Each structure stands twice: as structure tokens, then as C-alpha cells.
Amino acid sequence: MFEKLKQLFADVDDASMEKMTLELVTAALLLEVSKADFQxxxxxxxxxxxxxxxHFSVSLGDINAFIDEARSTASDSTSLYPFTRYINDNCNNIEKxxxxxxxxxxxxxxxxIDKYExxxxxxxxxxxxLPHSEFIRAKLSVMGNT
Incomplete structure (x- = not known):
């Protein structure tokens, strides 16, 4: 019985990972940050x-439809795991x-920067x-540009 349940969850996870792209994952994570402060x-x-x-091959003409697709993907997900798993499986530390x-x-x-963001x-x-030092370096580099 447990093997069947494990297989069922594995099939669902594999199916959701198949439609993932770096563009879609990035857009979904960016959208999550944009609404983290509830606005x-x-x-x-x-x-x-x-x-x-x-940074990606998304054209200006397709951008709104693409963002809607990313919103839908993010709202269908119950956690950050599918997105972060995709990043871990496909990106190096520089890309992260x-x-x-x-x-x-x-x-x-x-x-x-809101505390929730x-x-x-x-x-x-x-x-x-991502090493904590790189997390801090990224934050400081963005804050230094404002």
C-alpha cells in the first residue's frame, strides 16, 4: 500500500517538474516575493x-501571458519545493x-524591503x-544600487 502511495506522489511530482523551465520557475519565485508583503x-x-x-527569451508581446502562466503555476503549488528543486537540479552557484x-x-x-520579503x-x-555570504552580498549589491 505504501509503495503505491509513494509511486502516486512520485508520478505527480515528475509531471509537475516536466513542465518547469528556468524562466517559469524564476517568474514564479519573483511573483512570490512581490506578494510577500501582502501588496x-x-x-x-x-x-x-x-x-x-x-535575462530570458520572453518577448515583450508574450510577457503578460507568461506572467499569468507563472502566477497560475505558483498558485497551484503548495510549497516552494518544486521551484527550489528545479533550481538545485539545473543551476550552478553563479546562477543561484x-x-x-x-x-x-x-x-x-x-x-x-518588507520583513516578509x-x-x-x-x-x-x-x-x-546558496552560501549565506552570497545571500548577504546579493542584498548589499542591490541596496548599493539605490
Missing amino acids: EDPAEIDKIRDILVQ YQLVVALWEVALEDGR DHLIRKISDLIY
Whole structure:
């Protein structure tokens, strides 16, 4: 019985991982940060659009549909695990650092870093095994640019 349950959960997990892409995972995590302070600021959403267009193959014409897809993916998920697992399986430390920089950029876009945003970024950094010194370096680099 337990083997059947394990297989059922493994099949569901594998199916959700198959549709994941780095762009989608990044967008979902950026959106999670944007709503961590219980306010989805339009400036933060614009920053997410900029990041996705600049760093990924998302075109300006497709960006709104892509963000809607990322929102749907994030709302369907019950945890950060599928996203952080994808990052751990597919990214090196430099890419993880760049992701955390992008998370800080979104959090700071409204002019302040809320304690919930800080907590969520710290949690994501821990889950992707980014060294704490790199987490701090990413935060300081973004705060130094404002």
C-alpha cells in the first residue's frame, strides 16, 4: 500500500517538474516575493517584466501571458519545493546568486524591503543552498544600487 502511495506522489511530482523551465520557475519565485508583503505593487510587477525580458527569451508581446502562466503555476503549488528543486537540479552557484539578486531587486523596487520579503528571500536562498555570504552580498549589491 505504501509503495503505491509513494509511486502516486512520485508520478505527480515528475509531471509537475516536466513542465518547469528556468524562466517559469524564476517568474514564479519573483511573483512570490512581490506578494510577500501582502501588496502586489505595480512597480514590482514591472520590474519582474523587465527581468524576464532582459535575462530570458520572453518577448515583450508574450510577457503578460507568461506572467499569468507563472502566477497560475505558483498558485497551484503548495510549497516552494518544486521551484527550489528545479533550481538545485539545473543551476550552478553563479546562477543561484543571480536569482537572489533578482529577488532583492523586486523586493526593493517599491523603495523598501518588507520583513516578509526579507524572510522569503532568506528562505529561498537556504533552500537553493546558496552560501549565506552570497545571500548577504546579493542584498548589499542591490541596496548599493539605490
